[in-house]
Amino acid sequence: MADTDGMKAINAKVSATWRKLTLFALGRAFWPLCVFACLFIAMALAGVFDRVQPAIGAVMTLVFFLGGALLLLRGLRRYDAPTRQSALEALDRQSDLRPLTSLTDRPADPSRGAQTLWRHHRARLLAELGNLHPPSLSAAWKALDPYFLRAILPAALVAIAVIAWSDAPGRVYRAFAPDYGALMGADDMVVEAWITPPEHTGRAPIFLKPGLNDVRIPTGSEVTLRTQAPSAPSLVMKGHKTHRQAFVATPDGAYEAKAKVMEDTRLSVRWWGARAAWRLLASPDDPPTVKFVAIPSIGKQDRVEFTWSASDDYGVTGLELAISLREPNPAAPDAEDRVPVPLPGVTPTEGSDTAQLDLTRHRWAGLPVNVRLIATDGAGQEGTSKSVPFILPEKLFLEPIARVAQEVRVTVLREPRPYAELPKNEDALHQGALNTEAANRLAAAPPDVQKAVLMLDAITYKGEQYMPDLAAFFAFRTARGVLAAASTKEEADAVDPLLWALALKSEYGSSADALRRLEAARKALEQALRDGASEDEIKRRMEAFKEAASNYLAAKMAEAIANGMQDAPANEDGQQSAGGPNLGGQDFEDMLKALQDLTETGATDQARQLLSDITNMLQNLEFQKGGAGGKGMPGMPGEQADNDEDLPPEEQELTDAMKRLSDILRQQRQLNDDTLAQERGERPGQQSGADSGQQQGQQPGGEDPSGDQQAGNGSQSGETPGEGSGDSQSADNQQDGSGPGQSMTEGTLAERQARLGELVEKLAREKGLGQGGEAGDDALAGRIDPDAMEDIRRAQRQAEEALNRGNSRSATRNQEQATQLLSEQSRELAKALDAIRAARNGEGDPGNAKDPFGRNASGSGSNGDNVNIPDVGERQRAKDILDELRRRYNDAEDEDEREYLRRLLERF
Template sequence: MTGSDLKNSLAASTAQDGSLAARLATARKNARFVLHAQNLWPAVQPTLGLLGLYTLAGLFRLPQHLPDGLRLVTVAGWLSLCGWRLHRDLSRLSAPTPQAIDQQIETASGLHNHPLATLTDTLPTTTEAHTQTLWHAHQNRVLATLGPLKAGWPRLLPHTPKQRLAAGALLFALAAGCLVAGPAAPGRIAAAFIPGRDDPDVPLPHIEAWITPPTYTANAPVFLGNTAQPPTVPQGARLTVIVTGLSSHPVLRSAKGMVLTDATRQKLDAKSWKITVTLSHTGNVRLAGRGRTFANWPITVLPDAQPNVQWGPKPGAGKGDWRTRLPFEASHAYGLSSLSVELHLTHPGRGPARTLSVPLPLTGHPKTAKGAITPDLSEDPWAGESVTGQVLATSVSGQNGKSTPATFQLGARTFHSPVARAVLDLRKRYALGRERRHATAIDLAALGETPGPIYDHTGMFLNLTSIVAMLDNPRIQDSEARTGAVNMLWDLALDIEDRRKGDDASALASLDVRAAQAAVAQQLRHMREDGNQSPQAKEELEARLNTLKDAIARKMQALAAQAMRDHTAIPDLQGFSRAGDKAFSKLMQQLQRDATNGHDGDALERLQQMEDATERMRNATPQDMAAMAQQMVAQAKAREQTAALRDLTAQQAKLLDHAQSRLDEVLKAQSNQNSALENDGGDGEQAYGSLPTSELLRRLGLPVPPGADATPQPNTHAAEPA
């Protein structure tokens, strides 16, 4: 053999030896795992036996009869015993030796004469080199003769017959227990190991559950046990659950299994519980306790939406109107608690920011409100200006809604006196911040020094002087000065306008009328807001109405006296005064009846009619007053005729009902009489059906019209022969 052949042979032998060595290492690794499992299983068997015994007791519901506290102690003690035994048995285990590993491989692979021991044996270091070479060659030859190497399977059966018998008995008992428990077996085992948990065989507690809607809905409670379909409730409703027969507290969970933390739990007695929770969103609410689900309720929660609010058609004042029309429409599913209009200047000046709020009438808590009011906003400094307004609504549930903004013009009174218009112009400029406080005082002082009604009248001059002094006083704050000056300038402008013709009596009467009207309006507001319909409130309203009536009478007398002084009196002036007094008296009586009967809206409407009439009286001529009185009388007569027509219609309806009942009695009597005649088979009294019309009407108690007694003549013409 040449040197190259020897080298190739050695290389091939080395590669083969490496492959056999790797296969042997893998076999030894697997054998080590088999021996570990084979040694571990006997150490675990006693602990598994203890757990199996407790599981068997749980299948037959022995631990479940213990109280929760004693069951907790039992489970803790038993598990501690199992842990102690497992620790003791595991501490005695030792790692498998290389000899045991090789022996396991030899036994599983069917090798004889312990070939693996030859591979592990070594020669002493003092051995000669050629001996070492021969020994390695022998090991390689033994390694080459090895066939497939196997690690085998661990032997898990108990070693002794007694152990095998005990294990078989325990397994048989567990199988029998599972068969007896049936589908409840997992629940029994869990209840045995978890204190505070009931197994499925324990009877469910008695449950009463209902949903109480919010108070603003006025809906009846919904009992969950009586609903065929999932209930639909408003947002904010409260779910109340009463659980009876449960030793530990229940919990409410959401659809995702999370506990509802905002639920309130109350212990009623040893085994009774009460849970309340506010429903805020749609979903399933699950009632659970002691490891079981008692009830599952799908509930639909309707969100509480904002009120739907919008303007009605044509808000604002028309041309020449001194009242401002505010139409509105609002609705909410559960009712409205308040309505108002907020106004802002469309083009605000440099004055302080201000919001003009006008309350809208609302009786009770209606779900829909629609109407229009025409308040007198002419006294406000914004009168005649362009404003932007929104209708605001608040529902009984506390939700707020607002309409889209609308821009319109506020109504303003018509003043004929140039001086009154000048005063109002200064008032508006100062109130809107278009003129400063000091400049306004200078302009007012100049107006008072100008010859005219203010300069000629001591009272008005003193009023103007006091306003100027208030504006010039640095110790008065700007807000207080602005409020006082604006109010006093309005009264001054009205006084100038009322004295335009130089009649002090008429001006004083106008002042009394305005004060009396304000007093009546205030009393009506108190009665409406407080719901006060006591006799004292009604007497106070009657007294203020009488004061208003007297003031209007003095105003009309002053107008009549002025007309006679100016030689413009009409011939029928006394009749006009009596007619006007009568018209105002009827209007006041109707106002008082409306207020007494709780018709606050109608009462305020009557008061507005009187305010409109007195406003027209302020600058009216006697001829205008006569026409106005006749118009008021005609309106009163129209209302009386309408009421009489309603009474007549009601009386006619009663008469028709009475006649129908009498006719039904007659027809019933006729039917009974015909039946009696048929049964007798003979002639009796004449049937009602054959009575003449007049006789039938007399028996019904109705008037007989003329000609009703005439009887038709029979046809005496004989039939001509064919």
């Protein structure tokens, strides 16, 4: 047992000695490498590599790795690993007895005495082992490390690490992984990056700056990166998956990469390391929402009316009314038609409007259907509303020819089944062969198309003998030929426009064609306004609409004369309605001029509403037989206008007052235009814009600059024209100083304004309209407001004072106020005069009297008053703003600014 314990002690001392010898051997072999590594790490912890240029840092790291490798090889070559035997010898040398070596000896004499002596010798050796200790190598270490760096360097590293603390890991990492690309010039790379949002978002491009993170962009945006580099970098996109793509060389010697961002993504440009990096957050594009605010109903002229509202985060680009049969045809159970619904503006984010759709021509007109709204955004996503049951309105045809044409038409259109496949005739390739199968295409037609052909055969059987209108007979035969020659359902549907035109002409006469052209012109102009077409395109369609309106008026007039009207009635300006330069009086001319101004200034919402009102007025146009002579139009004078002396006193008094008030209003408007021209630096009497080249001078008996007739020939803006525009009115003009003897265009603007004020005062004195008093004439009692007359005069005086001071802007405001008040009083007189005439002619309730455009003569109809039309000054300012935007766009040199201005011009 004692022997065993002695061996354990020996082994422990030998192991300790071996470890000391090994450590010293390692230190002696790798001491330069350790000092070199400690110095490098100390420099890293101190942030030296962060302060030097990237290229210098990369060189320092490479030098460290190279020097470290050399020192490591040197140490491996110089390292002499101690053995256990050398450790035994180091211990054994501490005693002259050499106990470790002697214990391995064996006694040579096996006698008892010799064994006893050997035991005493062994006990002495074991006792000597207690005096043996692992050797001290301090002298060797001192010789190897005289400056005690083995303790100083670790302590210095710990101290520097404590000072760096949280920055220590990053500094060490950057020191061992420097930017090696800097040695290739990568640190001079400049990466330009920008985000182009989808077009439908309307957002401007987003430029990515270095170090910018968490940039919020729309989903589907395109990122573009450009850089200059010796070779092609790579683009790394990390989202749910990692995508890598190489840059592509451009003609200018740069490298470019483009990619779509559909999710949260981290972008990085890598070329010998990451050259630039950004984190992009993609905002989802939600589908649009749409609903019925008011369910569809049948309105005027069998139009489908409904109110809707829609919204989208970036704007609704399209709205459609989806129509499906409530009881679908088994051959097409999923059949659905979509009808476009006009949008109020360009891609509204939130919109609500009342739509009026003419669906009487739809193939399912008169059938029960389900309708729903479908809104589409710029990304093509669709949002739908709840389905609503409805019965599509159908046009009522009373004429037999029209009813037959409609019946045949819908029979063909409602057939959902296609044509059958015609069998191939192999014998048709032989000479003299006849392909009878191909010649009889009706045999392959669906049942309803064959039924339509039988209907046409029946209606046209000997039709040339009993049909009074041979054009209808030939139209039916043409439709029959189209169906017989058709080989597809699309070709058979080509009879739709022919039969529809025949039905309309048979039912409504020749004006139906003009009405169709008018509706087509209106739709084209409305489409251009809604889509933000170019200025030239809108102007072209505006001219087409005016021409279609003129043709429609002429057609309606021709029908009225054919139906018993002896002569074409005079319009509000005393000109013939059919073919005259004015389409329906000064009121209608003003509305057309206002519509043109609205289209030129980009006020699309007001322009579309006014366009709708003008079209409704034209469509409601009715000519009726007048008074004694059988000519005239509702709300307009007949032959009695030629004999003012035959009018009752009350009507005569109202007519005279209205004529004079209308003349003052016309001249006040002309003065307003001249004041605006002076404010813009133009010569009064000239127009700007497209009409600047036209002469605007006023001549006796001609037209004034605003397009009105000379005094006494018409009324303004909804006023009913006075009667007897003959010598009495000329005498009044001479008396008031506005006739040929003294033109109202003579003198300065202030003098002209003063003369107009005198005319208002004269009218008030003659009719007993003092300030705060009542009308002196019984006819005018309650017709003209004395306070309103005083307000008119006050506004004119303020305008005169402003003109004398040279303040054109203030004068314009007061003149517009005077014009508005004069127009209101003129309309009140017109209503009263219409009511008196209706009562005198026995027309019943005067509130039901109609003017030539189908409006209530009392002014309660849709005459465009519900449209907030900007005044002349506002329209001119809008034109000036658009001209300035165009000028800046043409002069801009910066591409970003030009893009921004282009977007503004396209939107407005």
